Amino acid sequence: MIRKLVFEPAGGARRLDQFLADALPEQSRSYLQKLVKSGAVKVDDVIITVNKTMLDRPCHIYVELPELQNNELPAAEPFEFELLYEDEHMAVINKPPGVVVHPAPGNLDGTVVNAILSRYPELRSAELPDGSRPGIVHRLDKDTSGCLAIARTPEAQFKLGAAFAERSTRKTYLALTVGVPQERRGRIENLIGRHPVNRQKMAVVQTNGKTAISEYEVVTDGWLGKLRVALVRVRIYTGRTHQIRVHLAGLKTPVLGDEVYGGARQAIGVPRQMLHAWRLQIPHPISGEMIKVEAPLPQDFAELYRQLRTACSN
Incomplete structure (x- = not known):
């Protein structure tokens, strides 16, 4: 299977292996580095075998990934969730x-x-x-x-x-955003499809997309260092790839730490996008009873939220 990626140097030059790790998050970085060394990666028409190769111009990258057989079950590992x-x-x-x-x-x-x-x-x-x-x-x-x-x-x-x-489930997320939405609550409904140029991203499109519906509400906002940050609650009625990340970026308030959609990861050392599937309501598969669960925030998100609340109270 060949994966075609597009590199655009809008955010500056990138190492090849670092770009691949961000563009193909389902793969481990060490595995992608092995693929590069084995000659399975092309930049435009040239095979590149050096992971430190700098990408500094628009280019197409082709990654040859072996197929995973459907009947190849992975090994069982300790359950620590x-x-x-x-x-x-x-x-x-x-x-x-x-x-x-x-x-x-x-x-x-x-x-x-x-x-x-x-x-x-x-x-x-x-x-x-x-x-x-x-x-x-x-x-x-x-x-x-x-x-x-x-x-x-x-x-x-x-x-x-x-x-x-x-769509008989109810999914509610919490997100920390860079900036505060102009309207503190609202409904977003549009079409989401593959970005016309950068195929590893999603985007709002006019045609050939799938309907995506989100409702959001700003819970609180304040300053984290020099960044204005909001805690936003989002309910999604559809489950499109990167839906919340695309919708919040469309409000000019991307998810904090979301390097793909502009979330200022480096500004305060945030290691990832601050997006959490907080509440799930789902009909039980046998009884039909509606099951409702809420997931506690992970440590990194909880610490940023604590800092935000402290800033708001000062």
């Missing part, structure tokens, strides 16, 4: 930031799937549509934390997947 809900049919975990949900070439361990195969070994023999993703019914970005529902049986996987597809 916080459980927010669990019964014999389903569970909800608090996914930490930095953890990939499902395996991909070069990233076969350290994922949510590895952990749930340890806690729920029955998933290994379950007959599922895609054997490489047992239990997974929706996704969170690697650096997004919070509520992630898990199916423990094929029936639950089918019904939970349908609940997300049919």
Whole structure:
């Protein structure tokens, strides 16, 4: 499988391996470095084998990734996630930031799937549509934390997947943003599709996109160092790739730490985008009862929020 990426030097020159790690977050950086050394990466028409190669002009990058076989289940690994809900049919975990949900070439361990195969070994023999993703019914970005529902049986996987597809779930996120939205609450409805130039990004488009609907409300705002920052609560009615990140960036208030969509990561040393899947309401796959869970903030987000509240009270 060939992945085509576009580099634009708007933010300055970048090392090749650093750019690849940001553009392909589902892959480990060490694996991408091995791919470069093996000759599996081209910049325009030239094979590059040096990871420190500087990208300083617009270019196309082609990465050859081996296919992951659907029947190749990853190894079970210790389950170290916080459980927010669990019964014999389903569970909800608090996914930490930095953890990939499902395996991909070069990233076969350290994922949510590895952990749930340890806690729920029955998933290994379950007959599922895609054997490489047992239990997974929706996704969170690697650096997004919070509520992630898990199916423990094929029936639950089918019904939970349908609940997300049919929008019968209710998903509410918390985000720290750079700047404060001009309107303190509002509704955003537009089309989201692939960015016309930078194909690893999403963007608001006029045609050939999918409807994306978000409602937001500013909870509080203040200063973190020299940055004006807001805590924003966002409910999404659709689940498009990078939806909240695109919508908040469209308000000129990108998610703090979101290097892809302009969130000033370096300004105060924020290591990732500050986006947290705070609350999930979902119909139980068997009883139909609405399950409601809330995920505590991870340490890095909680500390920034503490600083923001302190600044607001001074």
